Structures are given as structure tokens and as C-alpha cells.
């Protein structure tokens with residue numbers, strides 16, 4: 001049962017690579033996709049905001065914590081068929097690549113040493129060596145709520161002055177979760193419109209009345225193609241605010257030279273060990289403003305390598321890493337990021353933009 005496994009006031013530090021962040025009001029670890037879906041319905045039913053975490057390797061969570069339900073996604077199934085691999089969104093990228101290589105295929109080795117999940121990689125369009133998750137993503141299954149755009153309400157049945165209203169999904173819904181169509185009674189044409197579950201029923205469908213039973217949450221599980229995500233450099237429609245959860249993703253893979261693939265992964269690991277600091281971080285903090293303007297070089301040129309605010313420091317090893325020296329809190333990290341942006345702007349005239357996602361309230 002979902003309810004019994006939902007915990008209160010769990011510190012989120014332990015679920016992020018930065019080791020910062022206050023408590024989650026409600027907290028749940030989803031071990032598979034069914035649990036993930038049930039937790040989302042539970043939260044919606046309670047009117048709670050939901051935040052999903054994969055590896056927690058690209059977020060800074062507020063010291064005040066997060067209101068609503070935080071779900072840590074540990075779904076883990078992987079299926080390989082021909083030249084494609086379908087993986088649950090909670091699968092770690094390393095596990096995904098290993099499984100693909102075990103099957104004799106490859107092509108997505110660049111993801112192997114990125115410390116996140118499939119869902120996180122799609123949401124933020126993770127990548128390296130000029131390759132991105134978006135280049136290989138064929139399709140994904142997403143879960144989104146009625147608040148999403150593109151849906152209309154329709155009157156499904158009419159009997160006397162009673163109406164049953166259903167939501168019509170614009171894009172093919174392959175599964176409806178938590179569905180309960182709503183009734184409107186005491187219809188009265190003189191009134192302007194009916195509020196139903198926070199939505200107004202269009203005038204041409206019902207022009208007035210009273211909601212008899214408030215409708216339960218309704219979600220749509222939908223299979224979407226790559227273009228749905230409107231990918232950009234280190235960003236997708238989801239990262240930019242569209243409310244949807246990635247349940248699984250299917251990537252293109254191909255025949256590979258196994259020796260070369262393994263060699264690439266080992267060398268990438270060695271390069272990372274050499275260049276990256278060992279202290280907690282979220283990887284590269286800022287996006288490169290352009291191919292010619294590399295964020296780390298701009299920060300270094302601005303003379304602030306090693307600069308520290310509280311427990312957060314610009315890494316001496318790699319200037320685009322803000323590290324947690326041990327006692328940092330989320331505010332230290334954000335304050336240091338703001339300072340870096342200010343100094344780089346003053347010294348180079350260029351604006352830096354965060355790659356990392358801030359979650360929760362900051363001053």
C-alpha cells in the first residue's frame with residue numbers, strides 16, 4: 001500500500017549529489033513504475049505538489065526543504081529489442097549502458113559516467129562530447145495531469161438536466177489513471193458557466209449549473225516522440241516548466257565494437273577523475289554561453305577560482321564546479337553562483353546561466 005510507505009519530514013540531503021537540502025514534507029521511494037504512478041495519484045488527490053528526483057545530481061534543494069510529495073525514482077526495468085532499448089526512468093545511466101553493451105550493442109556510451117537516471121537525462125538533455133540524450137531518444141512514456149495544456153472538456157452524456165462531463169485528451173492517451181468523469185446537475189442556461197475541478201466548462205457545452213460530484217484527479221499516460229520535448233542545449237520542455245513525469249524512455253542503439261566501447265568508457269572515467277573535484281557537486285554548474293565561450297574558462301579568467309562563501313567554493317581543480325567543502329548549505333551555493341555570475345559579467349561582459357535546477361524557495 002502506497003499510503004503506509006509515505007514518510008514525513010525526511011531530509012533530502014541524502015538524496016542529492018550535493019549533500020544539501022532541507023526536509024521533504026512527504027517522501028516516497030518508488031521501486032517501480034506502478035508505485036510511481038500510484039504515488040502521483042495520491043499526491044494529486046491530496047492537492048499536494050509533487051517533485052521527482054532521479055539521482056539528484058543536477059539539483060540544489062532549498063535549505064527550507066520542499067513542500068508536498070518528493071518521490072525518489074528507483075524504477076529499474078530495461079528491455080532491449082533490435083536497435084532500441086527501453087528503460088524505466090529510474091534506471092541509472094551506468095546500468096543502462098552496461099545492459100546495452102552486454103547485449104552486444106552500443107552507441108550511448110557517452111552516458112555511462114554521468115551520475116544520473118534515464119528520467120533526469122531526458123528532463124535536462126544530459127550529454128558530453130557534443131552528444132546529447134536528445135540525439136538518441138526515439139520516444140518516451142510520460143505521465144501528465146489534467147492541468148496540462150491541449151485538453152478540452154466534453155459533455156459525454158445528457159439526461160434531462162443532468163450532464164456527464166469527460167475530458168478529451170488531444171494526444172493519444174494510452175492509459176487513464178485515477179479517472180472519474182464528473183457530473184453536472186441543475187443545469188440552467190441563464191448562468192454563465194460551470195466550474196468543475198478548477199476548470200471552466202466552455203459556454204457552448206454547458207452554460208450553467210451546479211457541480212454534483214467534484215471530479216477526482218485524472219492523469220494521462222501518453223507515448224510521445226522526441227519532438228514533444230522541444231530539446232535545447234541542457235534543457236527540455238520539462239526542465240522549462242511543463243508538468244510531466246517521464247516514466248520510461250526508448251533510445252536508439254546500434255552494433256558496436258565492444259573493445260572500443262569499453263575503452264571509451266574507461267578513458268572517459270579517467271578523464272573525469274583527473275579533471276573533476278572529488279567533493280560533492282552537481283557537475284558543471286553553468287552552461288557554456290557558446291562554443292567559443294566555455295563557462296569554466298570565463299570563471300577562471302575572472303580570477304575567482306577558490307573563492308568561497310560559507311561552505312561553498314569555486315573548485316580549484318575545475319572552475320565550473322561549485323563544491324560543497326563539507327559544511328555548505330544550499331544558500332551558500334546559490335549565493336556563490338550569483339557572485340560568480342556578477343563577476344563574470346563585469347569582467348567578460350557575458351551572462352552565465354545555470355545548468356543546475358534550483359528546487360524550493362530561496363531568498
Ligand SMILES: Cc1cc2nc3c(=O)[nH]c(=O)nc-3n(C[C@H](O)[C@H](O)[C@H](O)COP(=O)(O)OP(=O)(O)OC[C@H]3O[C@@H](n4cnc5c(N)ncnc54)[C@H](O)[C@@H]3O)c2cc1C
Pocket residue numbers: 017051052053054055056057058059073089090113114115116117118119120121122123124125126127128238239244245246247276281282283284357
Ligand atoms: C560529478 C558529476 C558529473 C556530471 N557530469 C555530467 C555530464 O557530463 N553531462 C551532463 O549532462 N550532466 C552531468 N552531470 C549532471 C547530472 O548528472 C545530469 O544532468 C543527470 O542527467 C541528472 O540526472 P538525475 O537523475 O540525477 O536528475 P535529478 O538531479 O534527480 O533531476 C534533475 C531535474 O530533472 C527532473 N527529473 C528527474 N527525473 C525525472 C523524471 N522521471 N521525469 C521528469 N522530470 C524528472 C527533476 O525534477 C529535476 O528538475 C554531472 C553531475 C555530477 C555530480
